[in-house]
Amino acid sequence: xxxxxxxxxxxxxxxxxxxxxxxxxxxxxxxxxxxxxxxxxxxxxxxxxxxxxxxxxxxxxxxxxxxxxxxxxxxxxxxxxxxxxxxxxxxxxxxxxxxxxxxxxxxxxxxxxxxxxxxxxxxxxxxxxxxxxxxxxxxxxxxxxxxxxxxxxxxxxxxxxxxxxxxxxxxxxxxxxxxxxxxxxxxxxxxxxxxxxxxxxxxxxxxxxxxxxxxxxxxxxxxxxxxxxxxxxxxxxxxxxxxxxxxxxxxxxxxxxxxxxxxxxxxxxxxxxxxxxxxxxxxxxxxxxxxxxxxxxxxxxxxxxxxxxxxxxxxxxxxxxxxxxxxxxxxxxxxxxxxxxxxxxxxxxxxxxxxxxxxxxxxxxxxxxxxxxxxxxxxxxxxxxxxxxxxxxxxxxxxxxxxxxxxxxxxxxxxxxxxxxxxxxxxxxxxxxxxxxxxxxxxxxxxxxxxxxxxxx
Amino acid sequence: xxxxxxxxxxxxxxxxxxxxxxxxxxxxxxxxxxxxxxxxxxxxxxxxxxxxxxxxxxxxxxxxxxxxxxxxxxxxxxxxxxxxxxxxxxxxxxxxxxxxxxxxxxxxxxxxxxxxxxxxxxxxxxxxxxxxxxxxxxxxxxxxxxxxxxxxxxxxxxxxxxxxxxxxxxxxxxxxxxxxxxxxxxxxxxxxxxxxxxxxxxxxxxxxxxxxxxxxxxxxxxxxxxx
Numbered sequence: 001x002x003x004x005x006x007x008x009x010x011x012x013x014x015x016x017x018x019x020x021x022x023x024x025x026x027x028x029x030x031x032x033x034x035x036x037x038x039x040x041x042x043x044x045x046x047x048x049x050x051x052x053x054x055x056x057x058x059x060x061x062x063x064x065x066x067x068x069x070x071x072x073x074x075x076x077x078x079x080x081x082x083x084x085x086x087x088x089x090x091x092x093x094x095x096x097x098x099x100x101x102x103x104x105x106x107x108x109x110x111x112x113x114x115x116x117x118x119x120x121x122x123x124x125x126x127x128x129x130x131x132x133x134x135x136x137x138x139x140x141x142x143x144x145x146x147x148x149x150x151x152x153x154x155x156x157x158x159x160x161x162x163x164x165x166x167x168x169x170x171x172x173x174x175x176x177x178x179x180x181x182x183x184x185x186x187x188x189x190x191x192x193x194x195x196x197x198x199x200x201x202x203x204x205x206x207x208x209x210x211x212x213x214x215x216x217x218x219x220x221x222x223x224x225x226x227x228x229x230x231x232x233x234x235x236x237x238x239x240x241x242x243x244x245x246x247x248x249x250x251x252x253x254x255x256x257x258x259x260x261x262x263x264x265x266x267x268x269x270x271x272x273x274x275x276x277x278x279x280x281x282x283x284x285x286x287x288x289x290x291x292x293x294x295x296x297x298x299x300x301x302x303x304x305x306x307x308x309x310x311x312x313x314x315x316x317x318x319x320x321x322x323x324x325x326x327x328x329x330x331x332x333x334x335x336x337x338x339x340x341x342x343x344x345x346x347x348x349x350x351x352x353x354x355x356x357x358x359x360x361x362x363x364x365x366x367x368x369x370x371x372x373x374x375x376x377x378x379x380x381x382x383x384x385x386x387x388x389x390x391x392x393x394x395x396x397x398x399x400x401x402x403x404x405x406x407x408x409x410x411x412x413x414x415x416x417x418x419x420x421x422x423x424x425x426x427x428x429x430x431x432x433x434x435x436x437x438x439x440x441x442x443x444x445x446x447x448x449x450x451x452x453x454x455x456x457x
Numbered sequence: 458x459x460x461x462x463x464x465x466x467x468x469x470x471x472x473x474x475x476x477x478x479x480x481x482x483x484x485x486x487x488x489x490x491x492x493x494x495x496x497x498x499x500x501x502x503x504x505x506x507x508x509x510x511x512x513x514x515x516x517x518x519x520x521x522x523x524x525x526x527x528x529x530x531x532x533x534x535x536x537x538x539x540x541x542x543x544x545x546x547x548x549x550x551x552x553x554x555x556x557x558x559x560x561x562x563x564x565x566x567x568x569x570x571x572x573x574x575x576x577x578x579x580x581x582x583x584x585x586x587x588x589x590x591x592x593x594x595x596x597x598x599x600x601x602x603x604x605x606x607x608x609x610x611x612x613x614x615x616x617x618x619x620x621x622x623x624x625x626x627x628x629x630x631x632x633x634x635x636x637x638x639x640x641x642x643x644x645x646x647x648x649x650x651x652x653x654x655x656x657x658x659x660x661x662x663x664x665x666x667x668x669x670x671x672x673x674x675x676x677x678x679x680x681x682x683x684x
Contacts, residue, residue, distance in 0.1 A: 195471075197515060249467065249468050249499065249517075249518055249521070254468070254520075254521045255521075256467060256498065256500060383583070383584075383597070384597045384599065384639070386472045386473030386474075386476070386597060386639050386640055387473055388473065389473030389474075389475065389476025389479065389641050390470070390476075409672040410644075410645075412672075413644055413668050413669045413672045414476070414644065416483075416667060416668050416669075417476075417479050417480055417644070418479065424668065424671075
């Protein structure tokens, strides 16, 4: 008997650790993403179209028409942003839709555990030309379909979920050219994607099977290096790394790896390969240095920009100075690091959904009076929050944390054991002050909740 | 001084299991019990400790960890000398007579528990609730094993989830507590953390109220295990 789908009961009370239950006004309830029921209404149409001997282009046209219909209705009914439901219906009508939409285009696929959305946005900027992209972060096939149907630009830069890379690659066989950017692999949504090593093996197989593609690979990550071993057309990128706890044992022989700054090696001989593009203080390539001054904060975004640089400059031959200038001008991507207003207070929103992401943000968040961390367990977040114990919250300089989200008690327990003062509440406004900007670290659906409830300042 | 050893956290801690050490240390500290946590890395020899924590891991690391523990050879002796082992998921399977990895490859375990683990037809992924005496144990399981006991006691009866075989979960033997529940299991079940601590120090601990109690209650309610 499985309990996965059983509805959680609403919490009956809130607690402040060591004190009496908090009586904070419960002003909002977390909204779980709902399944697109609308799509089911179109099932009769789906079966008619699939069984009929329509020729492929006509079927594609019908599929795209149906998608626009569903997406429009979905937006009007307030069921969502209106990209996923329609995409799903269109894919049911025409399973080969993605390959038709990619035909003749110059395609860049961005995948990895962390940094996909930001790297996609930086790459779009770096290409300096009209680009079709699913930069809002809807990275399943349905989101890809919606993005491609809406924009017929020759170049497409697509964020792809790490477990969908092989499918999307198979769909790219009619494209003019394909570049695959492999950012990193770490544990994320353990209940769904189970084992990072098996993803690395899937990538490797998919890239070997695909017709010639160019890969831009962050080889500072041993699992990425493993995935591109033996491939011909690889631009290797080296970036400083601080997170390697997900790849401590060798992908080839499972012995322990030893790490330097962006380099690693194993007794079995598997060692980080020489890189073509490196990030130190500047980006180095081809004997020259290119200083970055990104508007986006954090060492992780400098690493993302280096990957985008390698794609735009090394693979697509764009001018390095123009590429750097375009990336420097990117200020905020899909709300990440944006300061927004909610209930008369200002909040800086940050997204982290796994240990590697938390590690990066712990270095980004400065010392402050308090911090909000908001953790949900929706389908898109993963139902197993045990990764909270692999995330180095101990590195935070803030000692008081407001715990929010459907797994706020898991979070509060984790942080209390680490010695933090924890405040468990749905209403963080009670603890913030006028004029203060409070940092918020939220996982996927919690971040979406914050975007919905807040406005730009 | 209470010594807690985390066994090979570099290869056996896929699901936050190393957090069990944090829980033990914190709960010992509030009782005025000095403790130290030793992380025994893969390939190092096992230190002397009062409590050994063995977590979950992927197939390759699980086999490698089992090889190293067998070569080390000291875990069984430590249990005989009075140490306590908490083994979770892959760590639990390692303690048995054998376990199956990949496609039908049978691997010798450490033979400290009368348990044989085979591959089930599907992975068990989801919340797990187990009745252990008068207590409820909650956690999250994520494994493909079916564990069959040829003697000895399970840790408890499955209320919901799969555990060893859909009926019982884990094992309880002198010096060993084993379960399929991650979470980490001691974070979600403060009563179990205190039980293991009390056994190690040899006396009953004073109650300690913390947010973990609310978490345990909330999980039991959310999973329909409490009326």
